[in-house]
Amino acid sequence: MRPSTPFLAVDLERMQANIARVAEAATARGIALRPHAKTHKTIEIGRMQVAAGAHGLTVATIGEAEVFAAAGLDDLFIAYPLWIDADRAARLSHLAAAGAAISIGVDSVEAAARIARGGLAGRVSARVEVDAGHHRSGCVPTAAGDVASAAARAGIEVEGVFAFPGHAYAPEGRETAARQEAEALRVAAASMRDAGVPPQVVSGGSTPSFAAALALDSPVTELRPGVSVFGDAQQWELGSTAPEQIALTAHATVVSHAGGRLVLDAGSKVLGPDRAAWATGHGRLLDHPDARIVQLSEHHALVELPGIAPDDLPPLGSLVRAVPNHSCMAVNLVDELFVFDRADDAEPSARWRVAARGRNA
Amino acid sequence: MRPSTPFLAVDLERMQANIARVAEAATARGIALRPHAKTHKTIEIGRMQVAAGAHGLTVATIGEAEVFAAAGLDDLFIAYPLWIDADRAARLSHLAAAGAAISIGVDSVEAAARIARGGLAGRVSARVEVDAGHHRSGCVPTAAGDVASAAARAGIEVEGVFAFPGHAYAPEGRETAARQEAEALRVAAASMRDAGVPPQVVSGGSTPSFAAALALDSPVTELRPGVSVFGDAQQWELGSTAPEQIALTAHATVVSHAGGRLVLDAGSKVLGPDRAAWATGHGRLLDHPDARIVQLSEHHALVELPGIAPDDLPPLGSLVRAVPNHSCMAVNLVDELFVFDRADDAEPSARWRVAARGRNA
Numbered sequence: 074m075r076p077s078t079p080f081l082a083v084d085l086e087r088m089q090a091n092i093a094r095v096a097e098a099a100t101a102r103g104i105a106l107r108p109h110a111k112t113h114k115t116i117e118i119g120r121m122q123v124a125a126g127a128h129g130l131t132v133a134t135i136g137e138a139e140v141f142a143a144a145g146l147d148d149l150f151i152a153y154p155l156w157i158d159a160d161r162a163a164r165l166s167h168l169a170a171a172g173a174a175i176s177i178g179v180d181s182v183e184a185a186a187r188i189a190r191g192g193l194a195g196r197v198s199a200r201v202e203v204d205a206g207h208h209r210s211g212c213v214p215t216a217a218g219d220v221a222s223a224a225a226r227a228g229i230e231v232e233g234v235f236a237f238p239g240h241a242y243a244p245e246g247r248e249t250a251a252r253q254e255a256e257a258l259r260v261a262a263a264s265m266r267d268a269g270v271p272p273q274v275v276s277g278g279s280t281p282s283f284a285a286a287l288a289l290d291s292p293v294t295e296l297r298p299g300v301s302v303f304g305d306a307q308q309w310e311l312g313s314t315a316p317e318q319i320a321l322t323a324h325a326t327v328v329s330h331a332g333g334r335l336v337l338d339a340g341s342k343v344l345g346p347d348r349a350a351w352a353t354g355h356g357r358l359l360d361h362p363d364a365r366i367v368q369l370s371e372h373h374a375l376v377e378l379p380g381i382a383p384d385d386l387p388p389l390g391s392l393v394r395a396v397p398n399h400s401c402m403a404v405n406l407v408d409e410l411f412v413f414d415r416a417d418d419a420e421p422s423a424r425w426r427v428a429a430r431g432r433n434a
Numbered sequence: 435m436r437p438s439t440p441f442l443a444v445d446l447e448r449m450q451a452n453i454a455r456v457a458e459a460a461t462a463r464g465i466a467l468r469p470h471a472k473t474h475k476t477i478e479i480g481r482m483q484v485a486a487g488a489h490g491l492t493v494a495t496i497g498e499a500e501v502f503a504a505a506g507l508d509d510l511f512i513a514y515p516l517w518i519d520a521d522r523a524a525r526l527s528h529l530a531a532a533g534a535a536i537s538i539g540v541d542s543v544e545a546a547a548r549i550a551r552g553g554l555a556g557r558v559s560a561r562v563e564v565d566a567g568h569h570r571s572g573c574v575p576t577a578a579g580d581v582a583s584a585a586a587r588a589g590i591e592v593e594g595v596f597a598f599p600g601h602a603y604a605p606e607g608r609e610t611a612a613r614q615e616a617e618a619l620r621v622a623a624a625s626m627r628d629a630g631v632p633p634q635v636v637s638g639g640s641t642p643s644f645a646a647a648l649a650l651d652s653p654v655t656e657l658r659p660g661v662s663v664f665g666d667a668q669q670w671e672l673g674s675t676a677p678e679q680i681a682l683t684a685h686a687t688v689v690s691h692a693g694g695r696l697v698l699d700a701g702s703k704v705l706g707p708d709r710a711a712w713a714t715g716h717g718r719l720l721d722h723p724d725a726r727i728v729q730l731s732e733h734h735a736l737v738e739l740p741g742i743a744p745d746d747l748p749p750l751g752s753l754v755r756a757v758p759n760h761s762c763m764a765v766n767l768v769d770e771l772f773v774f775d776r777a778d779d780a781e782p783s784a785r786w787r788v789a790a791r792g793r794n795a
Contacts, residue, residue, distance in 0.1 A: 077795040080794075153699075180692060326519075368570065406792060433440050434441060
């Protein structure tokens with residue numbers, strides 16, 4: 074049965090096309106794909122990505138790794154500089170003992186020592202994180218050899234190096250970020266070779282930089298796009314997803330015409346409150362490209378529809394499809410995704426549990 | 435046992451003091467209190483608020499009402515202009531049949547007709563929502579009589595009128611918003627009396643405007659603060675919560691010193707990505723008042739600590755307490771709150787389920 078609004082709907086046909094398109098583009102360049110599952114947090118979708126050719130999944134937390142590994146999706150890279158304490162060491166050991174192939178991020182000599190002290194040598198492998206210009210975590214590329222050799226000396230298998238070019242999330246930022254990522258990874262890989270720990274895997278992000286990374290002469294051997302599975306309003310505005318590829322929307326009801334605008338019952342608790350400085354609003358409407366969500370509260374979205382007179386607004390009670398700015402945040406707010414085989418189906422064909430929702434630790 | 439970071443911790447002593455302080459302030463003015471439970475979504479906290487004198491709770495959705503009513507907290511105002519369809523009518527009827535006293539918002543003649551058409555006359559009461567300057571939902575105050583009389587003619591008990599002064603969430607906005615709310619409610623109440631449907635309840639928001647609303651000569655008979663139960667970084671910066679009253683924090687681990695800053699494992703998926711234009715950052719640290727979260731991703735918070743040399747930063751592996759900008763959004767991201775009887779306790783004394791988390795519909 075069709076649920077009450079607001080709810081998140083997956084357009085299955087579009088999502089499968091997105092998965093196939095990204096897999097084919099990577100395969101055509103001989104680059105491995107390890108999609109970031111933090112976007113969807115859903116077993117069914119992870120399985121489709123692997124079936125389409127992904128050689129494993131990326132996750133952000135041990136909790137996400139536990140959920141996917143329990144479902145048999147157990148070739149996992151935790152793309153995060155984990156600080157290993159007794160609890161995290163025990164959980165990672167447990168995953169390894171169950172047969173999962175786990176790699177984790179490391180960005181300092183101290184963190185490498187913690188991995189060894191946690192008894193994880195021989196159980197998990199490590200990838201050195203380098204900063205490619207996003208300036209978040211990650212060591213400077215020239216330090217990658219130091220971190221890698223500290224890990225190697227402690228008995229930890231160093232599988233490779235990775236970066237996340239988060240600064241690709243900006244207008245005109247995609248090509249620059251992809252170039253900087255390629256250069257940072259090239260420098261880091263050289264630093265690791267000089268240290269006697271050459272990387273087997275050289276791994277890059279992201280959805281906005283994906284096409285540019287494929288077009289470059291880059292040392293990348295693996296890419297980890299996340300959002301591309303759904304698209305969202307940010308990718309629409311950055312030009313990395315066309316509106317007709319967007320596979321995730323919040324179905325919402327027009328509850329009021331207060332102030333001559335549409336008031337929808339989908340607020341920040343289902344769309345997510347993300348709004349980048351360059352975004353044109355708090356989200357879009359899939360069927361009204363000119364519309365903008367101009368104000369967002371927890372349970373209200375206020376929509377302006379340019380050129381439409383107040384009397385011609387979609388009537389009270391109408392259903393509309395809102396596009397979240399950032400699909401990773403929207404999905405993490407709901408317990409289930411409602412799957413529509415085709416966009417114009419009246420009823421969902423399935424409900425998928427967002428099995429790793431809220432698994433932050 | 436102390437969970438892995440990141441997790442949300444409640445300082446029980448502070449929260450109980452917050453509940454008591456707000457209840458006493460309202461009681462001293464003879465104003466009823468109906469705290470907004472969307473902030474905490476937690477049965478245990480709703481019970482404490484009622485035990486402290488609240489005469490019921492406010493919620494935002496039917497789903498939240500169902501959760502609290504099932505726990506016996508069944509005097510509920512759904513402060514939202516619901517659009518009644520068959521499913522919503524059935525769920526509200528079910529709540530009423532189980533003995534819950536439910537009032538719902540209405541802001542148009544059309545929505546009032548839907549309540550009646552849903553067979554809800556005699557089962558739920560209605561409160562007219564008016565716009566007090568926040569310009570979200572709500573009719574203009576002079577139209578309150580029209581909406582009220584449409585509802586009354588359809589056989590629906592009109593219990594009162596309400597507004598939400600969301601524009602109090604701005605520097606220097608609190609007194610202005612409280613005055614505009616009082617004036618809007620005064621005009622609306624007069625309009626309803628003129629229409630022969632005088633309001634029994636005249637209800638106002640919010641945490642930032644709470645003190646100003648109590649200090650005014652206002653027609654308000656009830657107030658609905660939400661965030662005051664916890665406080666957060668927004669209220670700290672607006673001046674409506676002192677830092678020593680903040681009862682909700684995200685416990686986080688320093689995972690990296692990349693770039694000479696603190697990188698914490700608490701990102702927007704536990705703190706929430708809210709950032710008002712006037713906020714000084716993406717969140718604060720409770721024990722470092724000068725610190726600011728200057729960059730926030732899903733699993734990383736980047737913190738600048740002015741005046742602290744890179745070598746003097748809290749070491750890798752340190753635990754810090756991050757204050758979310760907006761506690762309503764943070765709580766809605768987690769399944770459990772970890773309760774510490776006193777802030778310096780090593781172990782939580784309880785885990786409370788966020789029972790209404792994600793109940794958007």
